[in-house]
């Protein structure tokens with residue numbers, strides 16, 4: 001329960017209408033798009049300026065009340081889920097475009113600015129913002145910054161960290177700092193690099209300066225149908241090893257194609273093919289034609305059944321929508337699904353997809369695959385029915401096994417969706433105790449009281465892979481009166497350092 005005095009102070013800071021405490025309204029903030037775990041926030045506030053964010057953070061810090069930042073809530077790992085009944089600081093009303101500088105190719109936005117709005121805003125001038133998560137029509141640039149989000153075109157252009165040059169951040173102390181440099185190289189420690197991808201655990205970003213790019217002269221979008229997943233996987237590897245870097249290289253398997261073809265983005269994929277590649281090449285017109293020929297030759301070597309290029313922008317948009325809306329389209333074939341996010345070396349695609357198929361059969365749960373194939377960034381979508389007792393746990397266990405396969409193959413437990421609460425128990429599978437301690441040490445420098453988004457990303461001593469699927473293994477949760485340096489793990493209260 002939030003003390004009445006704190007509620008009053010927050011109302012003074014952001015205005016009465018910008019504080020909600022009624023459970024029927026705060027309920028909308030009990031999780032993000034990772035819906036398997038839900039916790040009620042103690043309040044949700046909507047600051048409109050950096051000063052209001054800083055004042056609210058100082059007020060909460062003084063009262064020892066945990067808090068967390070939230071963008072659009074599309075995160076898929078529970079990063080914005082109020083695990084400790086935090087006060088949720090929604091950045092939704094900080095959604096202004098602050099500056100645009102075409103000559104120097106920079107744009108500065110508030111954190112609640114929706115990703116796709118930036119590209120739309122600059123379309124007439126021939127510019128765009130490259131990182132394009134499939135959720136880009138709703139997710140915010142603040143959320144992208146915190147998750148170091150990727151997207152279909154990040155194969156050639158890089159992920160969020162390659163496009164952010166500076167940021168204004170409210171630290172958990174309430175101090176406001178600027179990191180990075182809008183123009184030129186940043187001097188001193190690379191704090192921007194530390195903050196991008198820190199999942200809202202080191203502070204709250206209140207302004208972000210990003211690079212903007214001129215639209216390429218020409219773009220060609222390709223669909224390549226394959227009878228066998230192996231052939232499509234080999235094609236991905238061969239394209240890159242032949243020195244071709246497509247702007248995008250995405251794959252969907254048969255189950256995913258069935259789902260999107262039932263949605264409003266019906267492409268009409270042949271029902272008997274096992275995989276489709278959606279490829280895009282861009283650049284100067286002459287080089288694009290050459291790249292299409294080279295991609296076509298690689299596909300032919302791998303027995304492509306059909307190779308199509310989009311006739312016009314309408315067809316291109318349909319193909320992209322069918323890919324970008326593939327996650328929600330799984331709802332057409334399954335009552336519930338869990339999105340996984342692992343990374344593997346591209347050359348291991350075939351072997352890993354085969355193993356995912358075997359695990360799917362072993363667990364008796366269907367798995368659709370929709371992913372950034374060029375980056376080796378898998379997104380197995382595990383279909384389950386939450387109404388069947390135990391099936392959610394089964395789906396989570398299957399997800400865990402898939403991530404272990406990724407790590408065993410030399411990859412990682414997340415490509416772009418972050419660790420949040422969903423994968424915190426898997427960190428120990430990837431990192432040693434010393435690795436995790438180093439990261440925890442960094443966090444304590446920024447967030448010494450542990451009030452800012454506690455219990456996310458870095459497991460505390462005693463947390464382990466098994467913990468996520470066993471009852472004793474809730475992620476670390478702050479108990480009343482505790483800060484993150486001293487938390488309950490598996491029922492016991494331990495301080496920092498080895499358990």
Ligand SMILES: Cc1cc2nc3c(=O)[nH]c(=O)nc-3n(C[C@H](O)[C@H](O)[C@H](O)COP(=O)(O)OP(=O)(O)OC[C@H]3O[C@@H](n4cnc5c(N)ncnc54)[C@H](O)[C@@H]3O)c2cc1C
Nearest residue numbers: 071072073074075079134140142143146149150200205416
């Ligand atoms: C259908 C679908 C498709 C998706 N496709 C992709 C994809 O292709 N690529 C990809 O990378 N992701 C994808 N995602 C995941 C998600 O959209 C991204 O992680 C996105 O960046 C989250 O942005 P958000 O505004 O919704 O942030 P939220 O979900 O609100 O928050 C995400 C994290 O960022 C923190 N945060 C938010 N704002 C701030 C801030 N101002 N300062 C500090 N921390 C902050 C939160 O505390 C939380 O930890 C997809 C999600 C869905 C539902």
